[in-house]
Amino acid sequence: MTMTNLKIIAFCAAMSAALTGCAQMPPASAAAEGIVSAYPDFTKAAESTINGVVSIKSYATPRASRASESDYSGIDPFFDFFFGTPQRRQQPRQQQQQPREQQLGLGSGVILTSDGYIATNNHVIQGAERLQVTLNDNSTYDATVVGSDEATDLALLKIEAKDLPVIPMGDSDELKVGEWVIAVGNPFGLTSTVTAGIVSAKARGIGSSSRGAMTIDSYIQTDAAVNAGNSGGALVNTKGELVGINAAIYSQTGNYAGYSFAIPSSIVTKIVGDLREFGTVQRAVLGIRFGELTPELAKEKGITGVNDGIYVGEVIERSAAFEAGLKEGDIIVAADNTPVHTSAQFQEHMARLRPGDVVKLAYLRDGKQHIASATLRNPAGTTATTQRGDFTELGCTFAPVSDEDLSRLGLKAAIRVSALTDGKFREAGVPKDLIILEVNGVRISSVEALEKLYENIMAGSDDNKVLFITGLYPTGKKAFFAIDLTN
Numbered sequence: 418m419t420m421t422n423l424k425i426i427a428f429c430a431a432m433s434a435a436l437t438g439c440a441q442m443p444p445a446s447a448a449a450e451g452i453v454s455a456y457p458d459f460t461k462a463a464e465s466t467i468n469g470v471v472s473i474k475s476y477a478t479p480r481a482s483r484a485s486e487s488d489y490s491g492i493d494p495f496f497d498f499f500f501g502t503p504q505r506r507q508q509p510r511q512q513q514q515q516p517r518e519q520q521l522g523l524g525s526g527v528i529l530t531s532d533g534y535i536a537t538n539n540h541v542i543q544g545a546e547r548l549q550v551t552l553n554d555n556s557t558y559d560a561t562v563v564g565s566d567e568a569t570d571l572a573l574l575k576i577e578a579k580d581l582p583v584i585p586m587g588d589s590d591e592l593k594v595g596e597w598v599i600a601v602g603n604p605f606g607l608t609s610t611v612t613a614g615i616v617s618a619k620a621r622g623i624g625s626s627s628r629g630a631m632t633i634d635s636y637i638q639t640d641a642a643v644n645a646g647n648s649g650g651a652l653v654n655t656k657g658e659l660v661g662i663n664a665a666i667y668s669q670t671g672n673y674a675g676y677s678f679a680i681p682s683s684i685v686t687k688i689v690g691d692l693r694e695f696g697t698v699q700r701a702v703l704g705i706r707f708g709e710l711t712p713e714l715a716k717e718k719g720i721t722g723v724n725d726g727i728y729v730g731e732v733i734e735r736s737a738a739f740e741a742g743l744k745e746g747d748i749i750v751a752a753d754n755t756p757v758h759t760s761a762q763f764q765e766h767m768a769r770l771r772p773g774d775v776v777k778l779a780y781l782r783d784g785k786q787h788i789a790s791a792t793l794r795n796p797a798g799t800t801a802t803t804q805r806g807d808f809t810e811l812g813c814t815f816a817p818v819s820d821e822d823l824s825r826l827g828l829k830a831a832i833r834v835s836a837l838t839d840g841k842f843r844e845a846g847v848p849k850d851l852i853i854l855e856v857n858g859v860r861i862s863s864v865e866a867l868e869k870l871y872e873n874i875m876a877g878s879d880d881n882k883v884l885f886i887t888g889l890y891p892t893g894k895k896a897f898f899a900i901d902l903t904n
Contacts, residue, residue, distance in 0.1 A: 457597045457655055463611045465657035468553045469528045469584035470601045470650050472608055473537055473560070473574075475521040475545035521545055525602035525650030526574060527659060528583055529689065533558075533576040536689050537649030538664050539565045542572050544873050550576050553609055562865075564692030567872060568700070569684055569768065570664055573692040584651055587658025589637060589681035592616050600641040600663055600677065602650025614641030614677075622761035623665065623678060635765035636678035637661045643677035652679040661685070687769050699802055701770040701793035704736020705729050709760050710748055718746065722784050725758045726750045729780075735798065741791035743780065750786070751779035773800040798838075808871070811900070812840015815864045818852055826852070826893055830862035845900050847886070855887040874902065 524541030528534075535550065542548055548560040558576035565572035592598075599613045618638040637652065643663050652661035661679030666672075691698045710720070710728045718728075727749040732738050749757060753776060757763040770776060772795040779788055795803050808814065816835035823831065834851045837843050853861050857874070861867050874882050882902035890896055 459597075459599055459611070459613055459655065462599055462653055462655050462657040463601070466584050466599075466601050466651055466653050466659075467609050467611065468582040470553070470603075470609070471526045471528060471535060472551040472603045472606075473524045473526045473535075473541055473649060474549045474551070475524075475542055476518050476547040476549070477521050477545055478516040478518050518547070523603065523606055523646050524648045525646065525663070526550065527649070527651045527662060528581050529586075531579065531581045531583055533578045533581060534563070534689075534693065535560065535574040535576065536662055536685060537572050537574060538662065539567050539570045539572045541649045542574070544869075548574065550574065551608075552581070564696045564698075565872070566688055566692065566698045567875070568698070569680060569688050571662065571680060571685060571688045571692075573689045584653065584659045585657070586686060587654055587656070587660040587682055589619075589660045589683045592619060592637065592654070592660055594618060597655050598637075598639055598641060598652055598660065599655075600639070600643050600647060600650060600652055600679075602643070602647035602663060604642075604644035604646040606646055610647075612642040614639045617676065619681075620759060620761040620765055621678065622759065623667065635681065635684070635761035635768075636664070637681055639677055639679065640675060641677055642673045644673045647677075659685075681765065684765060684768050691771075695802060697803055699771040700796060701767060701772050701774055701776075702737065702796055703767065703776070703791060703793060704733040704738040705743065706731040706733075707749075707760065707763070720748070723748055723750070723781055726781070727757055727760065727763050737791040737793050741778070741789040743778070743789060743791075744782070746782070748781040749778055750781060753777050754779075772802065808842075811842050812838045812844075813842040813847070815853070815867060817864070822852070822891070826889060828852075828854075831889075832861060832864055832867060841900050841902070845898050847898050847900070848890070850891050851886075851896060851898075852889040852891070853886060854889060855885075857883075857885050 521544060522541065524537060526535040526537035526541070529536055542562060542565065548562070550558045550560045552558075558578060560574040560576045563573040563575050594616050596616045597613065598616055599611055601609075601611050604610050616637060617640055621636045621638040622634045623636060637660070639652065641652070643666050647663050650663045651659055652663055654660050660682050662685055663677060663679045665678040667674060667676040667678070688698055707727050707729055708714070710723065710726045712724075714728060715721070715723070729738075729743055729745055729747045729749065731745055732743050749763065751757060752763065752766045755766060757766065767776070770793055772793055774793050775790050776793060777788060777790050779786060781787075792800065794800055813834055814836040815832045818828065818831045818833050823829065832853050834842065834847060834849055834853070837847070837849050853867065855861060856867060856870055859870055861870070871884070874884070884900040884902065886898040886900065888896045888898070
């Protein structure tokens with residue numbers, strides 16, 4: 418028998434022993450040399466965090482059934498507007514089938530406070546009309562959405578409960594590549610599941626945002642197994658501290674294939690803090706369009722002496738960057754004394770800031786380094802905090818209609834356009850104080866209802882995204898507008 422065959426037999430014997438539970442512990446001498454101690458003990462971290470992760474089920478009524486609930490469901494307002502003849506689209510209400518609620522999906526969440534604030538992913542709760550939270554002891558609660566943010570894929574929920582187990586917040590900035598972490602969640606509906614891995618990379622971009630967009634694309638990459646149902650669950654360190662919210666996997670099959678991604682706790686802390694205090698995220702805007710400096714871009718632009726950084730492709734007029742003196746072609750190499758080599762690192766740093774904060778930028782121009790201080794603004798161009806109901810990307814703000822106006826117009830509930838700035842609403846001719854009755858055939862009775870509808874439209878796969886608005890002028894005259902969201 419050859420030496421090669423002996424080696425193969427020895428290897429197979431060792432594998433067989435390991436698989437059948439017969440592998441022997443290393444000798445005491447190995448333990449003395451630190452071999453055994455190299456394997457971490459996850460039991461304490463698992464015990465301290467497993468009760469702080471919940472299961473979240475989302476429910477909704479099919480869209481065709483929901484449309485029948487509208488007070489205007491029997492009339493096509495746009496056909497009426499253009500042709501003058503109301504067209505009956507549905508059977509009389511008494512003949513319609515009762516809508517049946519269906520489960521949309523299953524995810525996880527992390528208890529942040531003992532009185533019931535829970536963090537999860539935005540995509541876990543998106544489109545839901547009802548959310549049910551199940552704790553590790555199988556007690557269930559209905560949850561309300563405090564706020565959500567599509568850009569960071571985070572949402573904050575609230576359940577009415579007390580003395581809940583809390584996972585303490587850790588510092589994702591202190592994580593090191595190669596450090597052990599565990600993922601806690603409910604994959605495939607299997608509650609209280611713990612998997613382990615290491616931090617494979619930090620500030621990893623996975624292509625979830627377009628160049629220069631406000632979407633945050635900076636993740637902790639691990640090889641802890643994460644599957645469907647883990648979304649919104651906890652990524653914790655060996656101390657049992659929350660260092661991330663599990664959000665995505667890299668897979669061609671839809672199941673775990675070796676890489677998973679979590680939103681860093683540095684971003685989670687800021688976003689959920691904003692949602693709890695304001696109901697919406699205080700997003701700081703510098704006012705540039707940018708991309709990573711690559712060797713190809715450096716060669717094209719004739720840039721030498723620097724290998725990476727943030728290349729400023731455009732500076733928006735009257736923005737924070739414009740007033741700070743930044744110009745097209747500048748290369749940002751640090752923000753607040755923190756080096757930035759990639760777009761993901763730059764986005765992660767900016768995501769922690771609020772309008773009114775001052776960011777110190779180190780940048781290169783013509784081979785020389787300069788320092789600029791920029792006072793950041795909100796998407797509307799001011800340093801004021803924004804409140805829930807502000808649709809800055811559309812250039813408008815909504816508010817409930819007063820009881821007096823509701824009574825005068827014979828309405829039960831509605832919202833109105835309370836303010837306008839430059840944006841799609843003003844471009845479409847929507848006036849201030851327009852009362853919104855329906856959007857895309859769905860009755861709108863609250864700002865939250867419109868927010869949810871808008872989020873569903875923007876998250877959909879349809880390339881033709883539009884808001885068809887049926888409303889009333891303050892005089893009571895009907896009005897119709899179409900807002901194109903694709904440009």
